[in-house]
């Protein structure tokens with residue numbers, strides 16, 4: 001009888017994790033994927049990520065060309081360089097995908113996200129929330145005597161920072177759109 | 187050409203316009219209008235299978251043996267779900283298949299209607315692409331696009347889901363020329379990369395061609411060019427399971443199959459080479475073994491039409507995205523223009539070294555005159571059939587590996603096997619598809635007893651259409667490959683890996699009006715094989731073989747190429763912890 005010394009947890013991973021990657025350093029990449037706006041296309045993209053064990057940090061999608069029936073999907077993902085290359089190649093195989101752009105390597109890009117935050121509180125906390133919102137250029141889109149809804153746009157880390165500050169001040173709900181991104185310049 | 191007709195008529199017309207001569211299918215409520223059209227015409231032959239999985243595998247056999255897409259017609263719900271294994275098989279092995287499935291009428295979709303299934307949802311991950319057609323005018327356009335997608339670039343299966351009301355409704359038919367698609371994978375490789383590869387070939391001292399199913403996919407011209415290139419350079423060549431036949435087994439530079447159950451000389455040459463030229467092969471884990479020990483000293487060039495195959499598993503130094511035939515043509519042109527240079531002396535020494543490895547005689551086995559050894563059975567089958575117009579299919583298991591080791595393929599498209607998914611039950615229906623495409627050829631399915639039972643209902647199909655397929659069952663009364671792994675990995679605890687209550691295969695054949703032959707004696711084997719070949723009709727040859735034979739050579743999971751097991755030596759514990767989690 002040969003004893004098996006399998007590392008704990010080794011079998012709970014997919015075979016992909018058993019492969020040594022070319023570099024272990026994980027990178028964050030923002031991909032812009034131009035797709036034909038046909039039924040199921042988002043399911044194909046999401047199914048690719050879940051089926052192959054890739055990460056999705058954020059995903060946004062909307063039609064950007066009504067006459068051409070094209071939608072733009074912006075995906076923020078994290079992985080080793082090899083995995084990022086695979087993700088791009090795999091996206092490129094999907095038949096209704098027209099273009100795949102890696103905004104992280106194709107040049108400087110701008111990333112923006114919109115968030116709405118509901119902050120519930122009264123007294124000093126309420127005043128402080130309003131003051132901080134002003135510093136972050138967040139605007140008030142709804143208010144009651146005991147709550148605000150702030151709207152903020154910016155890079156995701158700016159929104160993270162704002163949310164962190166609002167938490168002790170009564171942050172009760174947050175809705176984020178996910179990242180939209182474009183290359184700078186022409 | 188624009189014409190008004192029903193959706194069901196459009197289906198038949200579109201198939202006709204795509205040059206389809208055969209459809210494998212099984213009817214049901216949601217495809218009755220299409221079946222009604224099939225009934226009223228004679229251009230397209232419909233083969234009624236006995237299970238939809240069989241239809242897809244038959245279409246795979248048809249496709250692989252002809253180079254044309256295989257076509258399948260199934261009903262909604264269970265018809266479509268039964269096709270899923272075949273679709274996944276075709277996806278893994280890059281086989282072009284077009285499946286047409288019926289669906290409940292559009293106005294009932296989503297209501298859990300009778301025999302409703304979310305077919306496009308279920309088959310999304312196991313097709314190259316799929317469509318639900320809700321508008322009759324779109325139907326012909328989608329069908330033409332489907333044929334294009336299935337065959338262009340890296341081939342694969344596609345599915346078109348057609349609600350019943352769309353089949354009944356009338357619309358305007360449009361021919362194949364009306365198809366518009368942005369899907370146009372590049373076929374020509376980058377000239378600079380090709381030149382870099384040619385330069386590497388000129389300097390290589392220990393080169394090897396590592397070829398795969400992509401050469402077959404690329405068509406006969408690719409095999410022709412490959413032969414020219416190999417013979418002109420004198421470089422040794424090995425192939426994956428999927429690429430057998432692209433280069434002839436009788437060719438001077440042929441090393442045999444590589445990989446887990448490949449030949450010692452092929453694997454050693456891969457391990458020690460200084461230039462590896464991968465052509466239409468995808469560095470499957472059955473090939474690479476332990477990745478960090480995979481051919482550590484070589485530069486690697488990779489020609490593949492699918493960019494995702496490149497750098498997926500192994501880092502490539504010279505990546506070339508393109509179709510095999512196109513790239514090989516350019517390679518040859520450039521190599522010739524630069525003066526046909528190779529390091530001939532070094533390559534000769536390299537061939538000598540390979541000759542030393544070859545002397546290991548790694549396929550050696552102990553023959554007996556009491557029981558039929560499975561290897562012997564395949565050697566005899568090979569000897570008695572190789573001169574014929576022969577096509578070989580297999581099921582999955584030890585017999586499949588032995589067939590790959592002991593049979594020689596001289597031409598592409600003559601070897602049909604389930605490599606990527608390893609689907610037991612593939613071979614029998616595949617042999618039916620091959621025979622339908624090549625009515626006069628000798629079509630043999632090398633099977634294991636367990637695999638064969640998985641789609642044995644197709645005896646009905648073989649009998650009905652008088653398809654003289656030869657079922658060569660290596661009967662070891664075991665799930666042999668599983669038993670082998672249990673011996674190596676699980677202390678010979680043979681958990682559920684034997685075939686209890688096997689049928690009497692001779693009677694089973696006779697029950698379907700076919701010929702059954704039993705052979706248990708090595709001395710009678712040749713006669714049995716001859717009888718199988720000569721009989722004009724389907725045959726089951728129940729070839730009772732040694733029950734405990736193991737398939738060698740074998741690279742245990744998680745080991746390097748140069749750590750092959752060559753024989754019955756010490757095998758227990760050969761797979762270590764790291765390898766044990768691998769399949």
Ligand SMILES: Cc1cc2nc3c(=O)[nH]c(=O)nc-3n(C[C@H](O)[C@H](O)[C@H](O)COP(=O)(O)OP(=O)(O)OC[C@H]3O[C@@H](n4cnc5c(N)ncnc54)[C@H](O)[C@@H]3O)c2cc1C
Pocket residue numbers: 278279280339340341397398399400401403404405425426427428429443444445446447448465466467468469470472473489490491492495508509510511582583586587604605606607608609667
């Ligand atoms: C029990 C069992 C044991 C096995 N043991 C072995 C073994 O020992 N050795 C072995 O080799 N296999 C073995 N296999 C098979 C193995 O699992 C894989 O299926 C096989 O190795 C893959 O072959 P391939 O690399 O040729 O790729 P395929 O699956 O044939 O893929 C073809 C590749 O070529 C590319 N391609 C397609 N068309 C073109 C074109 N026109 N131009 C350029 N590129 C193209 C594709 O993108 C893809 O990358 C075994 C299978 C089973 C079931």
Ligand SMILES: Cc1ncc(C[n+]2csc(CCOP(=O)(O)OP(=O)(O)O)c2C)c(N)n1
Pocket residue numbers: 581582583584585586607608609610611633634635636637638660662664665666667668
């Ligand atoms: C559908 C399916 N189920 C299970 C397996 C796992 N499996 C691989 S080989 C094998 C045994 C095959 O036995 P048999 O067909 O008798 O062939 P042998 O190995 O004995 O030659 C099994 C169960 C598989 N490949 N396919």
